[in-house]
Amino acid sequence: MRIFGIFAAIFLACIAVTGQTADRWNDLVLDETTPPQVLALYGEPRIYRDSTLHVYDIQPLLSADTAKRNFETGEWENAKGHKSIMLTFTMDNKLRMIFATPENAGTKTLENLCGGNWKPAGQDLVKDFRAEMSSNPKPVPTVPITKKWYQIYAMTPRTFCVADILNEIPNSVLPIMPIYPGRVGIITMVSRAVESKAKSKTAGKKLPRKR
Numbered sequence: 001m002r003i004f005g006i007f008a009a010i011f012l013a014c015i016a017v018t019g020q021t022a023d024r025w026n027d028l029v030l031d032e033t034t035p036p037q038v039l040a041l042y043g044e045p046r047i048y049r050d051s052t053l054h055v056y057d058i059q060p061l062l063s064a065d066t067a068k069r070n071f072e073t074g075e076w077e078n079a080k081g082h083k084s085i086m087l088t089f090t091m092d093n094k095l096r097m098i099f100a101t102p103e104n105a106g107t108k109t110l111e112n113l114c115g116g117n118w119k120p121a122g123q124d125l126v127k128d129f130r131a132e133m134s135s136n137p138k139p140v141p142t143v144p145i146t147k148k149w150y151q152i153y154a155m156t157p158r159t160f161c162v163a164d165i166l167n168e169i170p171n172s173v174l175p176i177m178p179i180y181p182g183r184v185g186i187i188t189m190v191s192r193a194v195e196s197k198a199k200s201k202t203a204g205k206k207l208p209r210k211r
Contacts, residue, residue, distance in 0.1 A: 023158045023189075025098050025113070026080070028087070030159055030191045033095040038074065038087060045074035053088050053097055055190055057125045057151075058160055063196045071096070081105075090194075098189040105184040107165060114154035114161035114189070118180070121151040121162070128153055129160060152180060160190040 023030045027041055051073040053066040073088045081103050088097040102109065110118060122128055132155050147167060154161040167182040 023114075023156060023191075025100060025187065025189060028095060028098055030096065030098065030189060031094055031193055033087075034093045035072070035074070035089060038095075042076045042079040042085070045076050047073075047075045049073055051088065053190075053194060055097065055188060057162060057188075058129060058190070060126050061129055061160065061196060062190070062194050066194050094191075094193075096191040096194055098187070100187045102184055102187065107163075107180045107182060107184060109184055110152075110154075110163055110180075110187075113187075114159055115156050116154070117156075118152045118154045118161075118163070120180075121153050125151065125153060125162065129155060149185065150182075158192050160188075160192060160195075162188045164188075 027033075028038070049072070050069045051071050052069055053062065053071045055062065059066075070091055071088050072091070073086060075084065075086045076082070077084050079085055083101040083103055085101070086097075086099040087095060088099075090096050110116070119128070119132075150165050150167055152163050152165060163184055164186040165180055165182040166185045169181050
């Protein structure tokens with residue numbers, strides 16, 4: 001029991017150092033962190049405004065309410081290891097989106113983030129996520145990365161995650177996940193609390209009735 005306690009303490013210490021767990025980016029926790037807590041972390045934002053919650057790559061996955069100005073967004077520059085960070089809250093003061101541009105973060109930063117279950121994105125992130133959300137998700141094959149920028153994505157029961165990666169060695173083949181070549185350019189984390197509950201238009205085509 002004592003040995004177990006020591007290993008548990010080491011594990012928790014590692015989590016505290018890396019600061020990355022499934023629904024957390026450093027000290028920020030989706031659906032939990034509030035604006036006063038962010039002010040204590042980063043100080044006054046450069047901009048704070050009423051806004052929509054717009055995520056270009058996966059907007060069709062989000063509810064219609066995200067297109068309304070029912071949100072508040074703060075932006076900070078040079079804040080605790082970030083070139084910039086933008087945080088969006090609902091009117092009940094819960095953090096719903098993190099859009100961060102970290103300073104020189106390698107892809108190992110993502111190892112424990114969003115469950116570490118990162119996959120290379122195809123041409124359409126919405127299709128990727130919907131396939132992931134299906135009852136029988138298909139395995140994503142390992143593919144060569146040939147662009148200077150590429151995307152990987154992951155999902156948890158609470159979070160959609162997308163990372164834009166600056167590929168410093170184009171044409172390299174993806175190694176064993178979750179480590180990818182390059183460094184993190186942008187990390188986007190969106191709470192699934194704002195996920196659309198409407199069914200996909202492509203889901204379940206009905207068979208024609210017999211006459």
